[in-house]
Amino acid sequence: MKTVLITGCSSGIGKETAIYFAKNDWNVAxxxxxxxxxxxxxxANIKKIVLDVSDYESITAAIDFAIKTFGAIDVIVNNAGYAAAGAFECASPEQIKKQFDVNVFGLMNVTRAILPYFRSKKHGAIINIASIAGHIAFPTFSLYNSTKFAVEGYSEALQYELNQFNVKVKIVEPGxxxxxxxxxxxxxxxxSQIKDYDNFITPALQKINNSGNGGLLPISVAKVIFKAANSKCNKMHYPVGIQAKVLLLFKKAIPSCLFRWxxxxxxxx
Ligand SMILES: NC(=O)c1ccc[n+]([C@@H]2O[C@H](COP(=O)([O-])OP(=O)(O)OC[C@H]3O[C@@H](n4cnc5c(N)ncnc54)[C@H](OP(=O)(O)O)[C@@H]3O)[C@@H](O)[C@H]2O)c1
Known part of the structure; x- marks a missing residue:
């Protein structure tokens, strides 16, 4: 029986992915x-573990616990993340730092902590949950976009290093x-001191929220993560949902200024 460790399982995609793997006979940390x-x-095959991706000690403790409990870790799913949304000028330095601490450095910390184990076993897969926002920038998402673009570049460069150790890197890109x-x-x-962006940001935030309300259910991402975890090939990019696939296609097919308009x-x- 294989074992997956997933971050950010309290809700949403992480929780659904934990259940989906468990139903398909994987051990789940x-x-x-x-x-x-x-x-x-x-x-019985799901064990809850405390892990805050911005706390390195909690990461190594969770990895040790999972290996002791299940005997191995085969796959890591770097799912924990959130969006800071609004006009960049309104962000505090703390908000900017926290966005990167969780979405980028947190994901890197978990990866750094598991690599000695995967490298010694010459086996493993790291599945990073990026986003369509790792390829396409949206109004209000300057911070979130920059973290997900970072995850894309990081993951693509990392797979070159890890191929020799039979460690795969996959990127799941939900809409x-x-x-x-x-x-x-x-x-x-x-x-409260800056009002000049309101006419632009307010409708954009509303559109972002509407897209979430009309979005796919997290089970659709869980299924794609499961497929990536079981993949034997070198496919890296796994967009999720027709909307994500169409937008990615459009971005490649039409001039950049038209796409942005x-x-x-x-x-x-
Ligand atoms: N929903 C979408 O439309 C969408 C689209 C593309 C990509 N994504 C990505 O999918 C991933 C999961 O998001 P979701 O949609 O499932 O949202 P969600 O339901 O809000 O789940 C986010 C998870 O991340 C956890 N988290 C936040 N900060 C953390 C930290 N420092 N350490 C550990 N866990 C932390 C949250 O834990 P707490 O309960 O403790 O806050 C929660 O479990 C994120 O990386 C997100 O960027 C989402």
Whole structure:
């Protein structure tokens, strides 16, 4: 029986992915910041573990616990993440730093902690949950976009290093998915002294929220993550949902200025 360790399992994509792997006979180390509020319906092969991606000690402790409990880790899913959304000028230095601490450095920390183990075993897979926002920039998402673009570049460069050790790197790129991402997890960038962006940011944030409400269910991402985890080939990019696939295609097919005009017009009117 194979074992996956997933970050950010308290809700949304992480929680659904934990359940999907467990139903398909994997052991699951379902990690999250606070283990008290999330239940998995009695799966004996799911173990909840405390892991905050911005706390390196909690990462190494969770990895050790998973290996001791299940005997091995075969796959890591770097899922934990959130969006800071709004006008960049309204962001505090703390908000900027935290966005990168979780979405980029957190993901790198988990990867850095598992690599000695995967390298010694000459086996393993790292699945990074990026986003369509790792390829396409959207109004209000300057911070979130920059973290997901970073995850794309990091992952692509990393796979060159790790191929020789039989360690795969995969990137899952969902479009809008209906989760807490658009609610409690979102950090809305506000500054009561700056009003000049309001006419632009307010409709754009509304569009972002609407896209979440109309988004796919997280199970659709769980299935793609499962496919990536079981893949024997070197495919790296796994976009999720027709909307993500069409937008990615459009971005490649039409001139950049036209593409940006379409995104701006759609998002801000
Ligand atoms: N929903 C979408 O439309 C969408 C689209 C593309 C990509 N994604 C990506 O999918 C991933 C999961 O998001 P989701 O949609 O499932 O949203 P979600 O339901 O809000 O889940 C986010 C998860 O990340 C966890 N998290 C936040 N900061 C953390 C930290 N420092 N350490 C550990 N865990 C932390 C949250 O834990 P707490 O409960 O403790 O806050 C929660 O479990 C994110 O990386 C997101 O960028 C989402």
């Amino acid at each position: 379902a990690s999250m910041r606070n283990v008290n509020f999330t239940e998995f319906g009695g799966f 809008p998915i209906k989760t807490d991402f658009y609610g409690r997890s979102m950090d809305v960038l506000e500054n 379409i995104i701006k017009t759609y998002m801000t009117t």
